[in-house]
Amino acid sequence: MSRFMIRKVAVLGAGVMGAQIAAHCASADVPVILFDLPAKEGPPNGIAAKSLAGLGKLDPAPFATRDRAQHVEPADYGSDLARLGECDLVIEAIAERMDWKLDLYARVAPHLKPGAVFASNTSGLSIQALAAGMPPDRRPRFCGIHFFNPPRYMPLVELIPAAETEPAMLDGLETWLTTRLGKNIVRARDTPNFVANRVGVFSILAVMHHTARLGLAFDEVDLLTGPRIGRPKSATFRTADVVGLDTVAHVIDTMQATLADDPWSSHFRTPEWLQVLIARGALGQKSGAGIYRKDGKRILVLDLHRQDYVDSGGEVFPDVEDILKLRDAGEKFAELAAHPHPQAQFLWSVFRDVFHYCAVHLADIADNARDIDLAMRWGFGWTMGPFETWQAAGWRAVARLIQEDIDHGRAMANVPLPAWVGERDGVHAPSGSWSAAEGVLEPRTALPVYRRQLYPDRVFGEAPADRGELLWENTGVRLWRRPDQDAGIGILSITSKMHAIGDDVMDGILEAIARAQADLDGLVIWHEPPFAVGANLQQVAQACHAHRFDLLDRMVARFQHTAMTIRHAQIPVVAAVQGMALGGGCEFLMHAAHRVLALESYIGLVEAGVGLIPAGGGSKEFALQAHAMAQRAAGGDVFPYIQNAFQTIAMATVAKSALEAVQLGFARAGDDIVFNAAELLYVAIRRARALAEAGWHPPLPQRAVIVAGRNGIATCEMLLLNMAEGGMISPHDYRVAKAAATALCGGEVDSGTQVSEQWILDVERAQFVELLKTHKTQQRIGHMLETGKPLRN
Template structure:
């Protein structure tokens, strides 16, 4: 039976409920968000003469929670206008409305008695066949549906979103005793295709998969930090980006999530997993109990493992439980990995370390490998689900079994034995059967070791996405140190960058030209995309700084001209070029996207022209392109200056979208042309599809534009008056004004006496001249140097 989700109801509007409601609104679904009514009036309500019967009072809880969520940063919503898709109400008055929804999600407090009471009320109004799920993070699913009707139980299961619902990709689906398999299949597909999640079907065991393994890992480190006499800064250094984990690593992550949240799950595991071989590990160390007693819960109480005093972030000494100045941390083992770009390639080196860092990694990985091997088949039958859960729920770049493979299965077992850790028998059986890795790659697809059959099986769901890592060895067409061209099949090739931060320098520029040459000769279309941490952080700023500091302006002029010509080659090639930006797509990365035939952007794309922050204007065609887009937006009898000003401000304020949808508002993405993909895993496949469609529709190379309307002195005068006022009001510095005036000159088309039609090259020449002149400014060089050394903009 085909099932459509047009409208959902979320019962419970706290942090999690509002976040889930916002994410469904993100994907275009109508949401009914309900919560309980207040029991008493606030002083403000009493002053207004309101009663508990007034609608504004009865809906106060839900409206307050949703408003708080919408104001939070990072935002739970792609675009604030999407909030109109959410209707609020209260359970007493509005629960009958759930008869019109397709899916009911319960997100009330984590108490079984309350949840069962809510389900009893829901069943009075829910129409048969409607999906009904709970967002519980640990209450057994089979307890919740007891006593409910047969239809309720067949359509009921757990759907555990991780917080924040927009950003964390894990979506655990936990069947109840009578859940229909068709319901599980639907939710698994819906979670991936529509919600953009990594959907994992888990067993109904305490904390399911993600929290069972994740909380074990954190509790293991809590004990290990004392055993090895490490500081919290040491552990965060060792468990952060160096091993492909978030910058917040361990202790900062706990501060953000809340120590009370972690303790709640850990206590639940201690109480409900008496047979777990790591049972005692879930017992709280003394320092954790003291922190709980003192309400040092992290960000929510302004102190946890870290505490900000003025501008200094103090760290907690776990021995004295007093805050102290931050401690610098360094380990020789980490120095050995500085030349190894990919975290997955560092693990072999890390476990060989001769210092305390090496000992830390040997002990922590031994703990983890032993634990995950022994959780199969208890929490799942399939090892890849554990890896998926840790990557999607905790932001790990690689899951435990992938790390184990990277070290070597047999070698890692040696580490386990040295640490007196046990490994599950199925791992030894795997090695005895002649299979020595948990994963293998065949024909561009990932296969995992299936324990019951003792053979490899294809990881399901891969047909809808392309994994560049799996193709690089066998489908690479061309490459240099900064870029690679990979054959995606069906006549489409993909150009990926792999320079530092995917910045655009000589190697990438060369790669773009080579990609277009080969695509025009041998293929039908080109995708420019990668699956690294970011699409591109922009042009190679260090190279620009070096040439500018040495006053090598001829060389710098050639470099900028080459960059501009490359962007124009992207625009005017003989094959369709699709840009696939994700995460950071800044400066030159944004300019490349502006010049592509189509953009297929991940929803989580933070894109913008940010050159103002380093004292420059966009020099790779960004100013030209925004002026062109303003011109194309001019309509008869419109105030053209107002339109141009919007595009000017997007550059002058270095605006960066907080989602791909916001990029439409900035004029960077174009409605009706560019598309947004919610599931980033599907982005390259989607971009390939669009390249193929454009090629098959009969792609014709565009003709260079000579019809761009610029407004000359009329616009220039307005901009100059504006920057004068801004400086006079001390909103911008003198140098800010100088940069803004240079931008104004370019986007006005110079000081032409009247509106004129000009060519793209005319604007590119103005843009390059302005860019070069700013490179000669001492204050611009100071800004560039500050960005390169401090990683943040300087206001001078």
């Protein structure tokens, strides 16, 4: 079988969704042609071009770095259709109108490349009906491909085959989406709204129904249906505002039109209050008002009784708050079901009806229970899916409560639970997850791409994660390996809270590297995110309070020694980074032999936020980079390369993607960037092996680093003076930034002086300790520890 390759993508439809799909492909270095209707005025591709320009205003950013926009070309259906012949994958992402889609298919089909994959990014229309609009010879390469919004950040993609879809093509597309675009795939059946939206929209409808039935306020419900029950902070009604109230209504209308035989069909109706808001143009966040509205700094919420917006507030009833804090999930549900308060009844009712709905429809909408649970995690941000939540609470006990409410007419539908519910103790087991359609436990897919995911998302009741073979551990780190992957490559995992770097972590890293040098071929630093949030500020604050600045000097020296041990280890040390790598965590990865970075990694030297500068070798690393780049430039002046680093450190700039981390100098152009974070450890182990096999050896300490010296410091100060005079920075900001400039420029030496790495380390350590002695830096550290937020003083 020939290799499945996607070299160029076309996206049909430059709306918000289509443009963002194009942006994510471009971030993955896949060139894209973005099509839309010909513009009535100006260049024919003006509609697509305007949409692309608008992406730069979106937050969060659709592109991993701004320069990736150059890889998306605007086009139009009038003069550019022949260019579809350049593309291996064509994604249709126009409005959810069957007639419009079929008309477009007829226009574009003659221009498709032989063997190209054509996919519709529909959120719920029939894939079989759409496939009928393609020529018969094109149907084997046609399927549904449902991205969730925003495509860069939401991991779920539903793949939906039509009857004639070629299985090998679907496998190839799943593999490409998984590794190249970093997506988590659920194979969905061709039923209305597929899997995630079918359950997710029903959950929203259940919330709306019980909100009205029990007379609760919208903001009150959002307090109940957010993080307290394992859902995103935006909860239910805020999420509806973000998605767009017109979009919510459209999906509800789709369910009403296509699911007339559903036992819950009487509830598939857009509430009257929602219809009124839409008619007024109050569509949510995109129109400035919806269920919520901002008035300056005030957040207002719609009060249906007053027919007006009021200050958002509300609170959770104390008894309900106590119930939600219970550790035993079974006890929690029993208490909610029994408590008379409307908030307790609301929560139990919503959970009950979602459980009921999922059990009745499992055989129709999904291959197995695992697919529903993972779809809700990946597509809606739930901490646990409905089936695993039910199973964790005690399958049979919760089933009895549900059936009792059905029997007494309290549930939203009177259809009984399926017979299989009473025959089982749950739906997830080590051997697989329950398929109601097949009556068996289905194992995970055997598609080869998933061998790269050593720690995939697991559902409750599934086989536990393999913790590998322990080699050594202390209270701060764990040294282990996975013999099934490569017994010669060790894995070092930081185990402290938030992976903060204190004495125990530094001791552990030094011991682990010593052991790895003796017994292993390479070492990977990897653990669940965050990678590391920096030094243990609590230890620093305690030493400051005791005026133990001699101890702090030794602590920083040990931090530097640990970073340099990573750099000069006799085996390759590879940093596998996902999530936040801030402060000292960033410095450790900068000293590794190589970095494997998940795309969504947030990396930065943020010490300025607590009145400090990088002193674990971070300032030194930027000085070395400036020296290396200056050697390749005419004149050899290092300061132009110091200036960007100075601004990055002084402003505590954090890279918002791994690609941006390379641009800012926290990582290198040759580092690996992995779009699917589940593949991170697999790639890092193999990178460590490749380095070892290539005869990797540590670099020698540099003894002749040209630094910018006094002139560089003075030039940085000129920038600071302008900012200070403009009221942009405080006097202490000035002092911190000057300390950063001093470290980056190698201290008070003549410009062009050659110094050693150790000299720069000594300078940055001295500046760091002097800042610790100031009252304002101590205030900033205390404020960060108390509030988790930086203080401007």
